[in-house]
Amino acid sequence: MKTPDLKLPEGIETCFLASADAVAAELARDVADRLRQRLSVAPGVSLVVSGGSTPLLFFQALRGESLDWARVSVVLADERWVAEDDPASNTLLVKKHLLQEAAAGARFIPLKVTGNDAAQARPAIESALAELNLPLDVLVLGMGNDGHTASLFPDAPELQEAMNVHADQRFAVMTPPSQTHQRITLSLPVLAGAGFTALHLKGQDKLETLSRVVADLQNWPAMPVRAFFKPGLKVYWSP
């Protein structure tokens, strides 16, 4: 495969491979290695993953990795405010595709708690996330073609607050008009502090979006994923 001609900022690693399987396998190896490294010095670790369609092969590759999964806390970077049996649920996605086999023993911290309205459920979400030790250890993000990541959507009225690095809120309730459901997202200060961040992309459309992202990195409100383009990020992509 001809490596895409893309000028990424200094210190950003890439894994651009011809097949989605190969990318998923490399991402799973990298994530498992990082978690094992951290588990050798810490009592527990956190793994934050994203929803959507891209992560499926990655989840299937990671769940078989031999790790002390009982010491791994799995959290979603964001969630749609839907019941767990709703096909749109990221909790359903993670339970079905990641928390299986060896990974079934991991601790899952949900963002979706009972209740029809996310704003009213804030206290319950706060107490669920209070168990999450910061900084995060490993974060795997996706990206939409509008430049959103997690549920940091450019059209969400709550974006500024969710991306305020000085705020001490761990999450935000997002109501982007472009989306069907209310969303919960981990906030930028929580996400940006991760020890290792991977951006997992698939498709020519995402490569085109990536070139728009890097063309104007300072303008993160227009494409919030830009806030993660700093040294240490690793971008994984296949056609």
Ligand SMILES: O=C(O)[C@H](O)[C@@H](O)[C@H](O)[C@H](O)COP(=O)(O)O
């Ligand atoms: O809940 C979500 O939808 C995700 O967390 C979201 O941020 C996702 O990573 C992107 O929308 C990319 O989604 P695809 O992988 O389906 O392109």
